[in-house]
Amino acid sequence: LIYRGSYIINWCPRCQTALSDEEAPHKELQGNLYYLKYPFKDNPKAFVIVATTRPETMLGDTAVAVNPKDKRYKNLIGKTLILPLIEREIKIIKDSIVDMKFGTGAVKVTPAHDPNDYLLGKKHKLDFINVMHPDARMNESSGKYKDMDRFKARETILEDLREKGLLEKIEPHTLSAGHCYRCHTIIEPYLSKQWFVKMKPLSKPALEAVKKGKIKFYPQRWTKVYLNWMENIQDWCISRQIWWGHRIPVYYCPKCQESEAGVIVSRTKPDKCPVCGSGGIFQDEDVLDTWFSSWLWPFATFYWPRSSEDLKYFYPTSTLVTAPEIIFFWVARMIMAGFEFMGKEPFKDVYIHGTVRDVEGKKMSKSLGNIIDPLEIINEYGTDALRFSLISITSQGQDVFLSKERFEQGRNFANKVWNASRFILMNLDEDKVKKDLCQFAGQEDLNTINRWILSRFYSLLKEVEKNICAYRFNEAVNALYSFFWHEFCDWYLEIIKADIKNTRNQLVMYKVLEKFLRTLHPFMPFITEEVWQRLNPGGDSIMISPWPHAQQQFIDKKLEKQMQSVFELVTQIRNLRGSIDIKPEQEIEVSVYAHSKEKESLIRNNSSLIINLAGLKEFHLLDGGARPRASISDVVEDVDIFLHFTGLLDINKEQSKIKDKRSQLTKIRDAKEARLKNRDFLKNAPEQIVEKERQGIEELAQTIKRLERMFDELKEPL
């Protein structure tokens, strides 16, 4: 599969090494198209005009090519031209590769300096004249331009041609040229003897594997990019004229090196030439492309080619995580090497993450200098904050535009975790928490709030697991964040605070924190470890503690829903209180009327919780009848809320609030009704959906009625 030969390769004149196509990315350049006149040998007054973007290469021209179908040149094929400045005789040849529409339809052919021209040169047996030194100065084949830099030579040549009247015109032209990935110098297509790998045979199993789904890309869209590259794969130039790398294991006999037998592939240096017996053997000076070493990574890291337990165990691996630009360099090649050397794919999943860009959208890189230094972020915001924030803003391989403010959220969350943990540690009675949680699986022993937080935790755990498996790390992290902050801290800890020494509360707050830490640990390793050590002094590291087991028996979706509606009730009471500027420390009296028995008992069971959270002095559960006197009111779901108010009340203001809410709900109801009526909704929709829709409308209608009643009643009792 490996061969050596002279071909046009990407040559960096600054690094003075060959490069693979992947190492010479094309970039657009604002250049010119130069039209040069090449006179006929038998009639120096007549010309063929050729167009080129690199006039300096004309010194190496060995033909001019035209399309055989091109009427303009039909009669000129086979005629001889005089190459200006060099005064070389060159022929006009025909080839269908020539695009009649580009330039003048006649193209100068420089077989040693252009890949297409190289092919033409081979095909038409033209001379290959290299006109440049390896550093892109013109060489001895360039006549008077010898030793001039390629761009200086370009200018000079153009001047000389203009002087001779051989420069027809110059047109602005955008072109794209390869640039050295390392130093950004414009690549010179250069004829050079290098080592290559034949890629077609290698690509076959690598294509199959992805097509058949043995290897999957996440996000899926990269599959197409991979397949497209693999299908159009070109042979790989693997020799480099640089110092660092694996030296090519090839030895030459100085005398015999031009023949195949004088080129010896060997792990160790041979004593003498197998052909002539000479002892003056020397090793190839070149090294291998770094990726030619790297593509062995999945198995070379496990002692391949020796067999080992590690190799058996770790090959193939499950997931490779990398950046999009690495797909061709590394991923594709590891897959090819995997099949070639191991007979098996090297990994199952390839997760391609996004690129970190600055606020202007430029890729962050050391060479551009637009990086945010991670160490700086760590100093300023913390290591976990850095990690957490990066994960939370990276959704499914989308690029991220990074600025420093992003890390505040991570820092704040770390702070929250720290403080909540501190609070729990401060109040923890150790003898109360060394119990197995499972004995409570039968529940009754636990009150609703404890059952609720356990249900929520295990629901969260399942969600985190699901999202990790789907490579949706941001979703996993956001779920952890909102659970801990907005459920565990905002509601659960606030509620149990009043009775924190209670044995059940102790156990549950401890267990939830402890399990939560383990779940969060992969995303915030340091702070979770620190808290963990304080929670289990002298115990093992959280790193080696098992991932929590999702205890399905604690999950109670109905309870979760019920508690949510209790919390909404509390929020609504706080809202009412806020709307009339009651001081927080002032306790208030609230009555509620539930429109269903179920809701009524739910509220009754949680009344002390409601009283505490809403800061109530008195709380009444009404059983219908008249509206309490001197009160403002609101509705939430199927509950009417009345806040007793003994001071002044701006009736107009209250009425207009109710009116606003009424019109808002009416709008929604109308829209729903219209949808239900307009089309024959009932005919084709699943019965469930229709029923749900109807219920929704019915509920809205009732709420609106209640609001109207409140509106009317508001003036009377006062």
Next chain:
RNA sequence: GGGCGAUUAGCUCAGCUGGUUAGAGCGUCUGACUUACAUUCAGAAGGUCAGGGGUUCAAGUCCUCUAUCGCCCACCA
């Protein structure tokens, strides 16, 4: 010349197989130094989901076209 991504609240972005009144963080506004946390707490305001057309009982989500921005690939001299 091909291919891909983006367009959703003032800003930065989530929204997985179409299904309650589209979410978060920041910012803004109102209130609170309530002994875990002011890197905090309790509330509020803010969106014709880039635009046109289509499929569907139902579209931010599917199809199609257009616009703007960005990226990748390609041997047009």
